[in-house]
Amino acid sequence: MVSPSLVLIALVALYPIIYAVWLSLHQYSLIEAGLTRWAEPSSPFGNYTEALWGADSSQFWTATRITFTFTIVSVFFELVIGLAMAMAMHAAFKGQGILRTVILVPWAVLTVVTAITWQTIFEPELGFVNTMLGAVGLPSNTVWLGEEPQALIVMIIADVWKTAPFMALLILAGLQVIPGEIYEAGKVDGASAWQRFQKLTLPLLMPAILVALIFRTLDALRIFDLPWVLTKGAHGTETLSLISYQTFQQNRLVGEGSALAVLTFVIVMAVSFLYIRFIGGNLRTMAEE
Amino acid sequence: MEAASVPATVERAGTKAKQRRSTGQGTPWWLWVAVFAIVVFCLFPFYWLLNTSLKTGPDLSTSALLPPSPTLDNYQSIFNDSNFTTALKNSAIVALVTTALSLIVGSFCAYALARLRMRRKFLILAIVLSISTFPQIAIAAPIFKLWRDVGLYDTIPGLVIPYLTFALPLTIYILTSFFKEIPRDLEEAALVDGATNFEAFRKVVVPLAAPGLATAGILTFIAAWNEFLLAITLTSSTSARTVPAAIAFFTGSTQFEQPLGTISAASVVISIPLILLVLFFQKRIVAGLTAGAVKG
Numbered sequence: 001m002v003s004p005s006l007v008l009i010a011l012v013a014l015y016p017i018i019y020a021v022w023l024s025l026h027q028y029s030l031i032e033a034g035l036t037r038w039a040e041p042s043s044p045f046g047n048y049t050e051a052l053w054g055a056d057s058s059q060f061w062t063a064t065r066i067t068f069t070f071t072i073v074s075v076f077f078e079l080v081i082g083l084a085m086a087m088a089m090h091a092a093f094k095g096q097g098i099l100r101t102v103i104l105v106p107w108a109v110l111t112v113v114t115a116i117t118w119q120t121i122f123e124p125e126l127g128f129v130n131t132m133l134g135a136v137g138l139p140s141n142t143v144w145l146g147e148e149p150q151a152l153i154v155m156i157i158a159d160v161w162k163t164a165p166f167m168a169l170l171i172l173a174g175l176q177v178i179p180g181e182i183y184e185a186g187k188v189d190g191a192s193a194w195q196r197f198q199k200l201t202l203p204l205l206m207p208a209i210l211v212a213l214i215f216r217t218l219d220a221l222r223i224f225d226l227p228w229v230l231t232k233g234a235h236g237t238e239t240l241s242l243i244s245y246q247t248f249q250q251n252r253l254v255g256e257g258s259a260l261a262v263l264t265f266v267i268v269m270a271v272s273f274l275y276i277r278f279i280g281g282n283l284r285t286m287a288e289e
Numbered sequence: 290m291e292a293a294s295v296p297a298t299v300e301r302a303g304t305k306a307k308q309r310r311s312t313g314q315g316t317p318w319w320l321w322v323a324v325f326a327i328v329v330f331c332l333f334p335f336y337w338l339l340n341t342s343l344k345t346g347p348d349l350s351t352s353a354l355l356p357p358s359p360t361l362d363n364y365q366s367i368f369n370d371s372n373f374t375t376a377l378k379n380s381a382i383v384a385l386v387t388t389a390l391s392l393i394v395g396s397f398c399a400y401a402l403a404r405l406r407m408r409r410k411f412l413i414l415a416i417v418l419s420i421s422t423f424p425q426i427a428i429a430a431p432i433f434k435l436w437r438d439v440g441l442y443d444t445i446p447g448l449v450i451p452y453l454t455f456a457l458p459l460t461i462y463i464l465t466s467f468f469k470e471i472p473r474d475l476e477e478a479a480l481v482d483g484a485t486n487f488e489a490f491r492k493v494v495v496p497l498a499a500p501g502l503a504t505a506g507i508l509t510f511i512a513a514w515n516e517f518l519l520a521i522t523l524t525s526s527t528s529a530r531t532v533p534a535a536i537a538f539f540t541g542s543t544q545f546e547q548p549l550g551t552i553s554a555a556s557v558v559i560s561i562p563l564i565l566l567v568l569f570f571q572k573r574i575v576a577g578l579t580a581g582a583v584k585g
């Protein structure tokens with residue numbers, strides 16, 4: 001019963017990846033419409049050495065830096081805001097259902113729409129942000145999506161808006177399975193609210209937080225739609241997925257683009273491997289239960 | 290928070306997740322502030338989009354909180370635009386077919402993973418999960434090349450097939466945790482009565498798993514509706530382009546028109562199905578998103 005799924009997954013996921021590796025070892029341009037083996041046999045990894053150490057290697061390293069900056073900063077804020085939201089939702093028992101529905105709106109809004117939404121908010125002339133800045137007498141002529149690092153900041157804000165609620169829901173689910181007696185006991189022992197949070201809530205929430213962190217980190221590392229719609233990767237928002245796309249799709253360099261895509265893949269897999277080792281236990285209990 | 294998170298009555302028979310707490314009493318003022326802040330944080334940006342979508346012409350260069358002269362012109366113009374309506378139709382077909390396929394195929398796999406005695410169960414689940422973490426870009430380039438060679442480029446099946454790479458793992462992951470919650474006795478009774486594994490699955494488990502199937506279906510549908518990278522890579526014309534891709538290539542009906550209003554209107558329209566899903570299936574969605582996340 002498992003085999004149809006596995007066969008399908010192998011066909012639609014593994015085969016393309018293998019094909020990507022094969023393409024990345026070749027030089028292929030759609031403009032010249034011909035496939036040639038990498039010219040010099042001495043450098044079968046030409047696309048990789050070019051990407052990593054060649055004349056244009058700064059493109060890859062810049063994209064790596066931007067991708068990681070984006071991931072670390074946005075996941076950090078998502079965790080903090082998500083945790084705060086979850087605590088508030090857990091405490092607010094009146095209207096928790098409505099709050100949950102409200103909180104799902106940013107999550108459900110398409111990423112493309114998220115990008116357009118924040119574009120309208122940060123629009124230099126009629127956007128909400130510059131209008132407000134102007135109203136309180138601050139400089140209100142920033143072209144947010146046309147400057148570095150402002151464009152990356154907008155991208156991070158948009159991502160945090162869209163996904164902090166997801167974080168909040170996962171953490172809330174974790175909060176709800178913590179038995180109330182534990183707090184009762186903590187209170188009896190004279191622990192302050194902060195101590196109870198730090199010594200009881202956080203450790204008990206750890207499994208839920210870790211799962212949320214993994215999902216979010218892996219998503220953020222492969223971010224594509226947000227920068228593409230916001231800036232097309234200009235002004236310091238070019239992520240790894242974006243430069244791979246631009247190389248193979250817009251510049252029609254399938255070999256080079258595939259090499260960049262494979263490098264992105266390797267980076268994401270390495271991070272997910274680290275994470276899965278970290279929470280492998282959870283997964284194992286789920287599989288073995 | 291202390292007053293609120295401690296149940297007033299200590300006797301809570303079993304139902305951990307739904308602790309009934311004393312109502313109202315002792316809700317501190319800052320909690321209301323926090324709740325208000327959450328609502329504004331979540332809804333205001335979307336309101337701003339709605340606000341922009343109701344403006345045309347000179348109104349678009351004002352930043353008033355309410356549109357000075359609200360108009361549905363932008364909505365009219367996108368629905369008169371065949372590019373948009375075709376894209377809407379494509380999106381619906383692609384998302385529905387992807388969801389149906391992954392539910393059918395995925396439910397077998399999830400059932401086997403949840404129930405049958407199999408070696409390497411952990412390994413299979415780990416592989417399935419790690420596929421869902423694949424960066425889309427790594428399959429976009431090869432599939433782009435492949436589809437152009439075999440003629441699936443710019444077709445609807447050409448989108449549905451690669452969409453299974455994220456839809457199937459998602460379905461399998463959610464369904465596995467749902468199937469596990471169904472009491473085993475029922476199936477065992479069916480097996481004792483002479484049913485085969487497959488019959489027990491189809492006649493006993495599937496009906497009981499309907500909520501789980503709905504959850505997996507909704508989440509898969511949303512993921513497919515949302516997908517962007519493959520949609521712009523694997524289509525080149527309006528014949529298979531889905532809405533997210535169409536919006537990204539949107540320009541005003543004339544070259545000189547400021548397309549912000551129409552883009553906003555289109556964005557609102559394509560968000561409506563998802564917001565309706567959230568309104569009606571909030572519980573299911575939350576259950577799906579948190580499936581397996583809190584079992585540690």
